[in-house]
Structure formats: structure tokens, C-alpha cells
Amino acid sequence: MERYRLSRTQGNTCYIEEALDVHHLNHVAKKQPGDKVVACDEKTSMIIEITACHQRHIEGKHQGFSPRRSGWSRTLFGLAKIESKAYQALHVQLMAMGADLIIPLTSDQTRVFDNEASLENEVESALSLTRLPLSSLRKTHILVLGRHPQSTPIHDALKLTRAGDDLLVLVGPESGWSSTEMKRFEEAKSVCFVSLGDRVFRADTAALLSMGAIHAYRQSEVLG
Incomplete structure (x- = not known):
């Protein structure tokens, strides 16, 4: 699952605001509401379900921490x-x-x-x-x-x-x-x-x- 920069959170709502990430999600990956991505900041990585795609930011709901990937547990x-x-x-x-x-x-x-x-x-x-x-x-x-x-x-x-x-x-x-x-x-x-x-x-x-x-x-x- 692709990873993007988590800019901030407000309650259970997560925001991706980095210009390159927003452009990639909107125009390259062409994500839609309901799609899930992994967003990360300096502390951790989490799964978010996209709820809205805007020109300057992506909104999503926190769905839990990033799952174990192949290879190592962490x-x-x-x-x-x-x-x-x-x-x-x-x-x-x-x-x-x-x-x-x-x-x-x-x-x-x-x-x-x-x-x-x-x-x-x-x-x-x-x-x-x-x-x-x-x-x-x-x-x-x-x-x-x-x-x-x-x-x-x-x-x-x-x-x-x-x-x-x-x-x-x-x-x-x-x-x-x-x-x-x-x-x-x-x-x-x-x-x-x-x-x-x-x-x-x-x-x-x-x-x-x-x-x-x-x-x-x-x-x-x-x-x-």
C-alpha cells in the first residue's frame, strides 16, 4: 500500500496537504473516496480511508495503524x-x-x-x-x-x-x-x-x- 505524508489530524480526520502527495493522489494514483492509503508522520504510520479529494488537500478517516508487511513484524x-x-x-x-x-x-x-x-x-x-x-x-x-x-x-x-x-x-x-x-x-x-x-x-x-x-x-x- 502506498505511503504519503500525514500533515495533521483533527479528531478522527486526517489531512494530507503536501503538494506533491496531493497531486499524485488526485492525478496519478487517481484515488477516490473509499480508497485506503497509508499516511505517516514523524512518529508512526496509519491507514486512512479517503473521504474527500480536494485540489489542495486530501481528507480521510483514521482506520488503524499500518498492518504488518511481508518480512519483518516491524x-x-x-x-x-x-x-x-x-x-x-x-x-x-x-x-x-x-x-x-x-x-x-x-x-x-x-x-x-x-x-x-x-x-x-x-x-x-x-x-x-x-x-x-x-x-x-x-x-x-x-x-x-x-x-x-x-x-x-x-x-x-x-x-x-x-x-x-x-x-x-x-x-x-x-x-x-x-x-x-x-x-x-x-x-x-x-x-x-x-x-x-x-x-x-x-x-x-x-x-x-x-x-x-x-x-x-x-x-x-x-x-x-
Whole structure:
């Protein structure tokens, strides 16, 4: 199901107001009242049933959260704070590409993974602070982007996943993970260090490339 930018909600009514999305829905996809699409914002993605198509916006009714798609139960991204004007846009782009939830990895400029709690507990605590009602983590593959002697290409790591597993991708700050964080990743379960090749990318670019690789792999599995 196609995904579009959720601009705002008012009660149970959802609005898509991005000019390109409105044009695509009206003139390319030619959606009509009664059709369903997935709309996403920085926090989550939801199914909406279109109730009215206008020249400058699309109205719809919230029908529930986006269903499980083929491959993983959830595709989650953990992002360190990126100091750029494109940070909010990055959230929207990742959601539009198929991410189910974006988890901030910093709190009051303190790194989440530098304290004494286990990595699994910290991730679950971060999930509990979001608005999306999520059950406890099931079988979760944690992919950590960063330089490490055991790093493997991300497409090789994806081959180890199975349908029904959650996938969490952790993207660190542009300065890299701290030595404490790297040590704790090594000690945690279900963690795989992954790379995007020899080139070093900006944090926001690395996140988008990772989601692109995940999307391409998921489609290859669906198409057989």
C-alpha cells in the first residue's frame, strides 16, 4: 500500500496537504473516496480511508495503524540527534520508505547507551516512551551502523533475518559511537555490526541508504 505524508489530524480526520502527495493522489494514483492509503508522520504510520479529494488537500478517516508487511513484524530506526535542518525531513523520509517507528537515541544530550542498563532494556524503554502502542520486543535483529572489525555488508546481515522478526537499525552520531557504547554492543544479544561499504557517509545519508537496502531486500523476498 502506498505511503504519503500525514500533515495533521483533527479528531478522527486526517489531512494530507503536501503538494506533491496531493497531486499524485488526485492525478496519478487517481484515488477516490473509499480508497485506503497509508499516511505517516514523524512518529508512526496509519491507514486512512479517503473521504474527500480536494485540489489542495486530501481528507480521510483514521482506520488503524499500518498492518504488518511481508518480512519483518516491524522495521525500527534508532537515530542519534542529527544537528541539521533536515532532521525532521529525515524522519518523514524514513517513514515514507517503510520504517514503522523512529526512536531518538539521545536525551538531554546524554547518550542512551552509555549507562549501566542492558542494551535490550534501554531499547524497550525507548519504545515505551513513544505514542505507538507496541508489545514487548519479540525476536529482534539489531543492526549497528559503524566501523568495527566484525562489520559485515548490510545486505549479508539481512539474509539472517526471518519473517516475523523485528528489525532495529541503530545509526550513531557523525562523530561515531563511543568506546563504551561499542563495548556494550559487543556484549548484547542479537547485535550485528553492519557497513555500507568503504565510504564514510553523513549520519542522515547513512540512515536513508540503510532503509533503501532494507526496502530492496524486502522486495526481492516478496518477488521471489
